[in-house]
Amino acid sequence: MRTRTVSLALLFAVVAVGILLLTRPSLSPTPDGSSDRGSPTADIPLSSIVEGDRFMRNVSTEPGTVHVALVAAPEHMALIDGVRSDVYAFNGRVPGPTLELMEGDRVTVRFRNELPEPTTVHWHGLSLPIDSDGSPLDPVEPGEEKHYTFTIPTGFAGTYWYHPHPHGATTSQVTKGLYGAIVIRAPDDPLPESFSERLLVLSDNRILSDGTFDFTEPTTAQGQIDFQNGREGDLLFVNGEITPTLEIRSGEIQRWRIVNAAASRVYRLAIQGQTLLHVGSDGGLFEHPVEVDEIVIANSERVEVLVRGTGTPGSSTVLETLPYDRYMPQTRPADWNQPRALLTLRYSDEPPLTPEVVPETLRPIPYLDPADASATREIVMAQGMINNQLFDMDRVDVSARLGATEIWEVHNIVGMDHPFHLHGFQFQILDRNGVPEPFRKWKDSVNVPKKETVRFIVRFADHPGKWMIHCHILDHEDQGMMGILEVTEEE
Numbered sequence: 001m002r003t004r005t006v007s008l009a010l011l012f013a014v015v016a017v018g019i020l021l022l023t024r025p026s027l028s029p030t031p032d033g034s035s036d037r038g039s040p041t042a043d044i045p046l047s048s049i050v051e052g053d054r055f056m057r058n059v060s061t062e063p064g065t066v067h068v069a070l071v072a073a074p075e076h077m078a079l080i081d082g083v084r085s086d087v088y089a090f091n092g093r094v095p096g097p098t099l100e101l102m103e104g105d106r107v108t109v110r111f112r113n114e115l116p117e118p119t120t121v122h123w124h125g126l127s128l129p130i131d132s133d134g135s136p137l138d139p140v141e142p143g144e145e146k147h148y149t150f151t152i153p154t155g156f157a158g159t160y161w162y163h164p165h166p167h168g169a170t171t172s173q174v175t176k177g178l179y180g181a182i183v184i185r186a187p188d189d190p191l192p193e194s195f196s197e198r199l200l201v202l203s204d205n206r207i208l209s210d211g212t213f214d215f216t217e218p219t220t221a222q223g224q225i226d227f228q229n230g231r232e233g234d235l236l237f238v239n240g241e242i243t244p245t246l247e248i249r250s251g252e253i254q255r256w257r258i259v260n261a262a263a264s265r266v267y268r269l270a271i272q273g274q275t276l277l278h279v280g281s282d283g284g285l286f287e288h289p290v291e292v293d294e295i296v297i298a299n300s301e302r303v304e305v306l307v308r309g310t311g312t313p314g315s316s317t318v319l320e321t322l323p324y325d326r327y328m329p330q331t332r333p334a335d336w337n338q339p340r341a342l343l344t345l346r347y348s349d350e351p352p353l354t355p356e357v358v359p360e361t362l363r364p365i366p367y368l369d370p371a372d373a374s375a376t377r378e379i380v381m382a383q384g385m386i387n388n389q390l391f392d393m394d395r396v397d398v399s400a401r402l403g404a405t406e407i408w409e410v411h412n413i414v415g416m417d418h419p420f421h422l423h424g425f426q427f428q429i430l431d432r433n434g435v436p437e438p439f440r441k442w443k444d445s446v447n448v449p450k451k452e453t454v455r456f457i458v459r460f461a462d463h464p465g466k467w468m469i470h471c472h473i474l475d476h477e478d479q480g481m482m483g484i485l486e487v488t489e490e491e
């Protein structure tokens, strides 16, 4: 459990390291093109990735239509102060530019691969035609272009993200910098616009002193740990910054959209001295806000929270990630049980605002009736394998009919967590280890803890095709912990 002394000691250590990093000279332009990340005494403000040119620019003038251009290309830029890395970037940025959409938008992304290797762009969590899913079955070769085309259905307002999904190379391409957020808004959003919005994309990395990414050889001890755990980094980034500062005013309510874009790290988020109002997850808002002390967010999951400015003017606190034991005992990192600071939440000196009222009802979530299920599937996740098999592009692992409602029982039979992701279709969790889920929510990924079973209900309402099912620990996915669900039309 949390101990305040440990947290504060760690915060101190992180701040000390932060100061060391800041006192090194800045040698190179930052991802947003500015040449300086601040003086040694200045805080690093949280980079907003939902403002100005950090959006993908919509070049369409037709209402309800979004045309954007996206390029993946090698860049030479500083991810940490004082040293440049050979990164891969979307439109020259790490994280990539945010794609902002409305429900109902018809979207075309003109994508060009300028990388020296094949890639794809997967639109994680979206409902779209199979040829725009960006799965490993649909690589974009170097120098090639592909147009991803999809329409955002009503009810899909929420926070999503995009990332490469090429066969066997997802870990390295995401690690080198290819990931970005998607925000989908609803015309009838129940949360007041006066709740100022922040988008926080979480990622981690290991970078050597010469700027190269620390990818290990499988034969080394660390290589074995990376193979088992998935590659975790000691550097924790929020929007590409390490322990940035986010400003809030006493009494203010902020709406945070948080994406876990890390390859394998599971975050257990908490703000010291404050509770959170959890209002949404992968597929958007809940029916009602839920007050919580902390939120676990596994790889590829998203959360929406309301942060209420309950602190006093001039004070500050910290958003941290608390210890979360997803590991087998023999490969736990040495510091796994230490909390880590992610950002400083600093209260401005302005006098407190009178807090606004948070709506008690957000939006209805349709009920999927288990009595309508035409099949119950068992999915067994073992270390590196699904249903006792490695991924094979030419094999269909599960066949389902278009329009069918099914119950999936996802068993994790080994001693570490595996987050399960289904492409193309959102689902609702029924129960975890037999304990009914307390309320309905739309999900596309669910963490299945060690030796546990999660049951969910899903309807294959549209979009026939071959969809990926896989563990979202990127190393596991690359190792072949993936299968194919084929949704077929009625004969």
Ligand SMILES: [Cu+2]
Pocket (backbone or CB within 6 Å): 384, 417, 418, 419, 471, 472, 473, 476, 477, 481
């Ligand atoms: Cu896994």
